Amino acid sequence: MREKGFAFDLGVVLAHLPEMLGAFGLSVAVAVAAMALATAAGLLVAVGATSRWRVLVALCFAHIQVFRGVALYVLIIWVYFGLAITLQVNIAPTPAGILTLALLDSAYLAEIFRTGLQKVDRGQREAGAALGLSDGAILWRVVVPQAVRSMIPAIGNQFTDVLKDTSILAVIAVPELMYTSQSLAQQTYRPFEFYTVAGVLFVIGVSVITYAVRVAERRVRRGAVRGVVAPAGVPMVTSVSGREPGEPPRMEDER
């Protein structure tokens, strides 16, 4: 039935390329929507986790721990097949997927925001207070803008993870790239072609995000005042003769 041997059937891929690209568009849209929701939720959780009220702090930490500990696949089937069926809630796959992704993502982002907020020098808050700024103004006009700079790489990484995680929504039949690849692979008996194309599209998407983050980082660093941001990715050389000149200890990576 299947053709064997090394034959990448480009024709069948090209014939279905518009569908694949459209599906990838949905993957990106789902990732962006989940990221947007998670940013809002994560910011609230992070502010709560750094607040003065103990109960709120405990709740926010619980949120972070629980949702960073749960696997997306487990959560999505629990929400979609467990909870929704039991509560008899009729929710369409795509919004269910976005909400679940956002829920998980908010915990990771909250942790990124929390550590970023705490990295900002205390003196900045004190200076704001000394100038008579309100608590809100200190947070939003003084602390957050400085914290954002140090968070950019981590947020970028998180975005690539969310984009990749959209593929898991295939299990609840969200017609994103992976789901579309599965159905095309089954229709045409060409799994190798379609899963390869899916992989390539994801690699392209992730590379674009990585590149954009690097550009954003560089721009922000240029505008930074007096070393607020340590140049990320530059290893500290403690020994003068540590490595030979032609031997830079780095790979193209920012983590």
Add this chain to the structure above:
Amino acid sequence: MSFDFDIVLRTLPAMLQGLVLTVEIAVWGFVVAVVLGLLVAVLGLARYRTPRWIASAWLALMRGVPLLVFMYWVYYGLPQLTGATIGSFAAAVVALGLTGSAYMGEVFRAGLLAVDPGQQEAADALGLPRSTAFWRVVLPQAARFMVAPSVNVFVGLLKGATIVSVIGVADMLYIAKKVSVQTFTPFELYTTAGLILVVITVAVALLGFVVERRLDRGRVRHA
């Protein structure tokens, strides 16, 4: 809405057997990731441009492709190419190992860079061959920096390994699904499975924390 504990108790033994399978897949995937990751890290820190280029290309590929895509690609795609089928267990291990290799490569790279260059210099001064210096001097010291992030990678792979039922591995979620379809108790069984998995990931993370503290205890502190 009532929670049917009876069905949970009756399904639990089978689910735990499935859990063992998930953990086995995660462990083997981690082993593959460690081997490949060390290779990628060494290539990435090489003196010459070509190996460094290969390492960054590998990282970009392995980090860009979602685990689920890898599983389908290895399980359904590769057999079309090679004509030989691959078992679902092996396919899951390969997919996890490939994805993990990028993360482990980063862990190794960061760990190796964290070792004081003076150590390499001292080894050179003593006339140790490069490979001896790497295996006996640099790597053992780097290992300390690698424990905590490696545990994170393992936890990530364990969470990733929960999707193996999509290619037909009879893991805990596969059994939960099968039984819940028969008995219409998805809420009970998926909740149980989810709780068990959260407990396991938290336990592994705690274990890593303990190991890290112990390693730190033996550490010689520099002024």
